[in-house]
Amino acid sequence: MDHKTLLKDMLARVAIASGIVYATRALLWRDRVAILLYHDPDPQTLDAHLAYLKTICDLIPLEDLHKPGNGRPRAVITLDDGHAGNAQLLPIFVKHGVRPTIFLCSRIVGRPRTHWWLYPGAEHAGIERLKRETNDQRLAELEVLGFHQDVDDRATGLTFEQIDAMRVQVDFQSHTCFHPILTRCSDDECGDEIRRSKREIAELVGSCEHFAYPNGNYGTRELEYVKAAGYKTARTCDVGWNDMHTDPFRLRTLIISDHAPVRWFALQLTGIPRLIAYWRAGGGLRGRFPQF
Numbered sequence: 001m002d003h004k005t006l007l008k009d010m011l012a013r014v015a016i017a018s019g020i021v022y023a024t025r026a027l028l029w030r031d032r033v034a035i036l037l038y039h040d041p042d043p044q045t046l047d048a049h050l051a052y053l054k055t056i057c058d059l060i061p062l063e064d065l066h067k068p069g070n071g072r073p074r075a076v077i078t079l080d081d082g083h084a085g086n087a088q089l090l091p092i093f094v095k096h097g098v099r100p101t102i103f104l105c106s107r108i109v110g111r112p113r114t115h116w117w118l119y120p121g122a123e124h125a126g127i128e129r130l131k132r133e134t135n136d137q138r139l140a141e142l143e144v145l146g147f148h149q150d151v152d153d154r155a156t157g158l159t160f161e162q163i164d165a166m167r168v169q170v171d172f173q174s175h176t177c178f179h180p181i182l183t184r185c186s187d188d189e190c191g192d193e194i195r196r197s198k199r200e201i202a203e204l205v206g207s208c209e210h211f212a213y214p215n216g217n218y219g220t221r222e223l224e225y226v227k228a229a230g231y232k233t234a235r236t237c238d239v240g241w242n243d244m245h246t247d248p249f250r251l252r253t254l255i256i257s258d259h260a261p262v263r264w265f266a267l268q269l270t271g272i273p274r275l276i277a278y279w280r281a282g283g284g285l286r287g288r289f290p291q292f
């Protein structure tokens with residue numbers, strides 16, 4: 001183990017021994033719904049996480065979110081972006097009888113296209129800095145590096161064949177067309193990304209009723225556009241659990257590290273690591289994702 005992993009493991013051991021992990025489950029999670037957010041986990045890690053989860057909560061599909069609970073904690077598994085690696089997870093979902101939701105970027109999957117932050121050169125240019133630029137500026141800078149969001153290149157998303165093979169076990173929903181930061185888009189771009197992706201995902205898998213804000217960035221405008229487009233819910237990156245009183249267009253989440261050892265995963269389920277990270281980034285104390 002490297003130093004950081006070792007430190008995290010020690011922190012997680014202390015948190016578990018102190019009763020914080022158990023206490024948050026009893027006092028905060030209760031019978032509410034935790035929506036877990038993954039991106040591109042490996043099958044072994046996800047297998048271990050799901051095995052652990054089944055000992056502490058019920059795993060439910062996103063569409064059952066607003067059904068009344070039975071007293072036990074509940075969790076929904078979601079994965080963002082439609083990474084090619086998600087295809088390897090199908091046997092794990094089948095093994096555990098889990099129906100996850102994968103939020104797809106409708107113009108990236110099914111084609112040799114690249115999620116923009118995975119384009120060689122984007123990292124060197126500074127992904128976090130690029131996210132804060134206006135959408136036009138970000139795309140212009142990426143074009144100088146050779147990236148065009150609507151031109152075929154290297155495939156980083158699921159193929160149509162993979163999506164088709166996963167449909168029996170997986171719910172596919174919308175995560176925009178190209179994964180822009182919506183709050184940095186013009187009104188036209190923002191509305192188009194939200195509406196067109198809904199249409200395209202529905203054409204692909206039959207229906208599309210749920211949305212996830214790319215990078216967790218949203219404001220009043222994005223929320224109104226999502227509502228007007230006819231979605232039933234939208235998932236944010238704000239920390240917390242959901243129940244019948246949660247605004248369906250501001251669903252709360254627990255972001256999970258794709259490669260977290262089970263002990264660290266148990267600590268991430270308390271929401272505490274994210275709360276601290278958001279607070280340090282200026283998001284305040286209520287678990288709101290720091291917006292820009």
Ligand SMILES: [Zn+2]
Pocket residue numbers: 080081175179214215
């Ligand atoms: Zn995303």
